[in-house]
Amino acid sequence: MLRGLHSLETCTYNGMDMTVLERQQARLKWQQQQNYGVQNNNPIELCASSVPQIQGFLGSSFGSGQLVEMKKPEVYLGSDDFPKFVNLSVAGPEFSASKMDLVPPEAAADYCISRTSSCQMTAFQTAVMNEEREDVILKKMESTTGRESFNKRKVEAVQDDKCKDKRIKGEVEGESEVKTKCSTEVSRNSSKGNSKASEVQKPDYIHVRARRGQATDSHSLAERARREKISKKMKCLQDLVPGCNKITGKAGMLDEIINYVQSLQRQVEFLSMKLAAVNPSVEFNVDNLPAKEFPAYVANFPAAAKSPAMANLACLQFNPLQKAVSCMLDATGHPPQTATEGVASASISIPEQALSSSCITQLQPFSTWNTDPQGLYNVYNMGFH
Amino acid sequence: MASLIPNLEHSPDMSPEFKRKKRRKTDETPGPFDRNQGSQRIKRWRTEREQQIYSSKLIEALRRSRRTSSSTPAKEVRETADRVLAVSAKGTMRWSRAILASRLGVGAKTMRKHKKAKVTANRSLRKPEIKGEKRKLPAVERKLKVLGRLVPGGRKLSFSNLLEETSDYIAALEMQVRAMTAITELLAGAGTQPPTDRLGSRINS
Numbered sequence: 001m002l003r004g005l006h007s008l009e010t011c012t013y014n015g016m017d018m019t020v021l022e023r024q025q026a027r028l029k030w031q032q033q034q035n036y037g038v039q040n041n042n043p044i045e046l047c048a049s050s051v052p053q054i055q056g057f058l059g060s061s062f063g064s065g066q067l068v069e070m071k072k073p074e075v076y077l078g079s080d081d082f083p084k085f086v087n088l089s090v091a092g093p094e095f096s097a098s099k100m101d102l103v104p105p106e107a108a109a110d111y112c113i114s115r116t117s118s119c120q121m122t123a124f125q126t127a128v129m130n131e132e133r134e135d136v137i138l139k140k141m142e143s144t145t146g147r148e149s150f151n152k153r154k155v156e157a158v159q160d161d162k163c164k165d166k167r168i169k170g171e172v173e174g175e176s177e178v179k180t181k182c183s184t185e186v187s188r189n190s191s192k193g194n195s196k197a198s199e200v201q202k203p204d205y206i207h208v209r210a211r212r213g214q215a216t217d218s219h220s221l222a223e224r225a226r227r228e229k230i231s232k233k234m235k236c237l238q239d240l241v242p243g244c245n246k247i248t249g250k251a252g253m254l255d256e257i258i259n260y261v262q263s264l265q266r267q268v269e270f271l272s273m274k275l276a277a278v279n280p281s282v283e284f285n286v287d288n289l290p291a292k293e294f295p296a297y298v299a300n301f302p303a304a305a306k307s308p309a310m311a312n313l314a315c316l317q318f319n320p321l322q323k324a325v326s327c328m329l330d331a332t333g334h335p336p337q338t339a340t341e342g343v344a345s346a347s348i349s350i351p352e353q354a355l356s357s358s359c360i361t362q363l364q365p366f367s368t369w370n371t372d373p374q375g376l377y378n379v380y381n382m383g384f385h
Numbered sequence: 386m387a388s389l390i391p392n393l394e395h396s397p398d399m400s401p402e403f404k405r406k407k408r409r410k411t412d413e414t415p416g417p418f419d420r421n422q423g424s425q426r427i428k429r430w431r432t433e434r435e436q437q438i439y440s441s442k443l444i445e446a447l448r449r450s451r452r453t454s455s456s457t458p459a460k461e462v463r464e465t466a467d468r469v470l471a472v473s474a475k476g477t478m479r480w481s482r483a484i485l486a487s488r489l490g491v492g493a494k495t496m497r498k499h500k501k502a503k504v505t506a507n508r509s510l511r512k513p514e515i516k517g518e519k520r521k522l523p524a525v526e527r528k529l530k531v532l533g534r535l536v537p538g539g540r541k542l543s544f545s546n547l548l549e550e551t552s553d554y555i556a557a558l559e560m561q562v563r564a565m566t567a568i569t570e571l572l573a574g575a576g577t578q579p580p581t582d583r584l585g586s587r588i589n590s
Binding site: 226229230234237250257258260261264265267268269271272273275 | 423424427447457459460461462463466467524525528531532535536544545548549551552554555558559561562565566568569572573576
């Protein structure tokens with residue numbers, strides 16, 4: 001058993017120079033994890049608290065053989081012996097913070113690790129922990145890059161990541177900075193209520209975490225944070241713009257976005273013209289407006305009907321929207337004819353059949369029409385490409 | 386302990402000319418909440434309620450503006466629709482503020498001012514061009530400029546802010562198209578039926 005525990009030295013914190021102050025801070029914060037009730041942490045707490053308490057606890061659950069080892073200050077909580085502890089549902093809230101001080105400094109370093117080394121957790125627990133971490137990070141850190149790094153980090157290999165923190169900034173700016181940084185990382189796992197008090201004093205820095213094997217100077221970290229922010233926003237845009245799933249790369253995406261915005265603005269333009277044409281009819285009173293009264297407006301159209309879009313309004317007044325779109329598509333191919341055609345037909349009021357037959361024959365493949373903007377956008381694409 | 390002083394907004398410290406050239410950045414404070422708030426804001430444009438609010442406001446504005454018709458009706462309807470859309474955005478986004486500002490004519494004046502004050506670069510400092518070859522910005526930056534011109538108020542924005550504005554603007558435009566389509570169908574369909582104060586009755590139903 002002893003050997004097993006000593007072999008857990010792999011969990012020692014490599015190269016982390018935390019002062020005693022930081023470690024105590026870490027311990028304190030970490031103490032608060034108990035509120036999570038994650039099973040795995042409880043054995044960690046057991047070691048963290050004073051020895052007699054541990055003894056008392058373990059006596060009830062473990063065999064006495066294990067008790068001896070737990071008492072040792074150099075208990076390294078690593079992956080190997082966790083299976084024994086995992087199913088333990090030990091309640092730890094009665095451990096008070098003061099008991100933490102009894103733990104020797106060396107072990108404290110491990111606590112920082114072990115809280116992140118969710119070693120033998122079940123997959124579900126790991127996911128929950130990760131999500132909780134992410135939520136907490138989101139609330140506390142300015143940059144959300146930490147989330148990605150958590151997602152990608154292997155559960156076991158945690159130690160190296162800690163080394164590559166953005167500590168350069170902290171070292172330069174003094175110990176208090178490092179302290180707040182460390183407490184930020186530690187408080188990630190603590191419940192939200194406890195850590196709020198400490199957050200207020202923190203200055204607004206972008207907390208970034210470097211992944212394993214990546215450059216750690218402040219420039220590359222800042223750049224990486226910026227790039228990730230941008231890629232996140234691009235993904236959000238990808239959901240908005242239809243037909244962007246296959247496109248990779250910023251330039252192509254931007255092309256699609258530009259096209260889509262232009263088509264939406266064109267649609268608004270088109271609809272506003274239609275609305276303007278329909279609008280005056282609202283002002284007219286009471287009685288039904290027969291189609292013959294419309295030529296009064298339609299007569300004005302030839303003056304303004306130089307653009308094909310305007311001409312389409314004539315057809316639009318009499319056609320339902322589906323046919324209207326088909327007319328518009330048709331008109332883009334043959335502007336002048338449709339203009340006169342549209343006006344003439346409107347005034348004569350033989351509108352629908354004549355127009356729609358010519359339009360529909362061209363557009364027979366499109367049996368279903370939807371009026372939502374994305375559907376119209378696809379129609380635009382077909383017409384314009 | 387100077388390092389502890391929060392480094393929030395450095396732009397107010399900068400001199401005015403420098404400020405003009407530099408790409409504006411939005412506040413850093415919404416940082417971690419940005420993702421949640423941004424997606425919530427965008428989802429808001431998809432709700433039925435928002436569309437109804439917009440539709441009713443638009444119809445009211447159209448009724449009012451019909452009495453004072455300045456330019457061509459189509460253009461006026463378009464401007465009214467955009468203005469009501471900006472009002473619906475409640476000024477949270479930059480594009481909405483830009484639309485409302487341009488309506489007042491303030492934007493036009495400041496734009497003219499900027500054009501006059503434009504300083505051409507010192508030609509000697511430019512990299513020497515190969516004869517006949519045009520100096521082109523990288524593809525992405527060119528497209529960014531185009532997008533900035535499309536989105537109202539997007540000329541001076543940085544890449545990430547512009548993307549954010551664009552996503553919100555696209556969501557708003559989609560809602561606008563849906564609402565206007567519904568309204569035109571409503572009015573066009575009502576034109577063939579006996580109207581008894583069509584607008585009032587339909588909207589309130």
